[in-house]
Amino acid sequence: MGLYGEVAAVAAGFQRLDLGEGGWLLYEPAFLSVAEADGSLRVLLERCEWAQLPGIFGHLQPRLIVSYGDAGVSYRYSGRDYGALPWLEELQWLRWRVQSVAGHYNYCLCNRYRTGQDSMGWHADDEPEMGEVIGSLSLGAERKFRIRHNETRQTRTFVVGHGTLIVMGGTMQRYWQHCVPKTKRVVGERVNLTFREVREISRVLVCQPG
Ligand SMILES: O=C(O)CCC(=O)C(=O)O
Numbered sequence: 001m002g003l004y005g006e007v008a009a010v011a012a013g014f015q016r017l018d019l020g021e022g023g024w025l026l027y028e029p030a031f032l033s034v035a036e037a038d039g040s041l042r043v044l045l046e047r048c049e050w051a052q053l054p055g056i057f058g059h060l061q062p063r064l065i066v067s068y069g070d071a072g073v074s075y076r077y078s079g080r081d082y083g084a085l086p087w088l089e090e091l092q093w094l095r096w097r098v099q100s101v102a103g104h105y106n107y108c109l110c111n112r113y114r115t116g117q118d119s120m121g122w123h124a125d126d127e128p129e130m131g132e133v134i135g136s137l138s139l140g141a142e143r144k145f146r147i148r149h150n151e152t153r154q155t156r157t158f159v160v161g162h163g164t165l166i167v168m169g170g171t172m173q174r175y176w177q178h179c180v181p182k183t184k185r186v187v188g189e190r191v192n193l194t195f196r197e198v199r200e201i202s203r204v205l206v207c208q209p210g
């Protein structure tokens with residue numbers, strides 16, 4: 001995180017957790033106002049090209065997914081390549097908002113949890129081409145976001161609600177995993193946007209006719 005990112009975060013009253021071993025996490029429950037979060041959620045539910053895709057073992061992932069990003073950026077995740085669609089205006093705006101706190105992003109993976117039965121299992125976003133700062137913005141239903149240390153098994157839980165921002169940085173992906181567990185509570189839809197920097201850009205050559 002750059003110096004100005006750090007200053008902005010402190011000024012806005014973020015909680016900054018030092019995770020040890022060079023890892024850190026920022027937590028701001030009400031980063032977006034309710035009105036901003038309402039508007040973004042409505043637009044994203046309507047405009048994103050949501051799809052349920054197969055995961056690593058071929059069964060469908062328990063949530064809907066789509067990704068947006070700079071031209072030519074694609075990201076390998078669960079053994080598949082996710083080519084980014086061109087940025088939606090709404091996501092561009094939210095990217096700038098999150099970048100004003102920390103990080104610099106060229107890619108956004110969007111997850112849509114339709115009910116409490118949709119979830120994300122324990123994992124780390126530790127691919128070699130991934131930038132170490134990941135900005136994660138939540139909209140809609142309140143869910144739990146858990147982190148767990150790989151060796152000590154220490155676990156922490158963060159409530160992520162409508163407009164909550166979490167930024168993960170430093171060595172966090174190396175030493176910690178995170179997840180969004182299923183819940184039996186009846187909960188509405190939740191959209192989560194993870195802004196990332198994919199460093200190795202795979203560009204597809206397009207033959208121009210003529
Ligand atoms: O939905 C969330 O809060 C987490 C999403 C996540 O971890 C991911 O997309 O890698």
Ligand SMILES: [Fe+2]
Nearest residue numbers: 123124125178
């Ligand atoms: Fe993740």
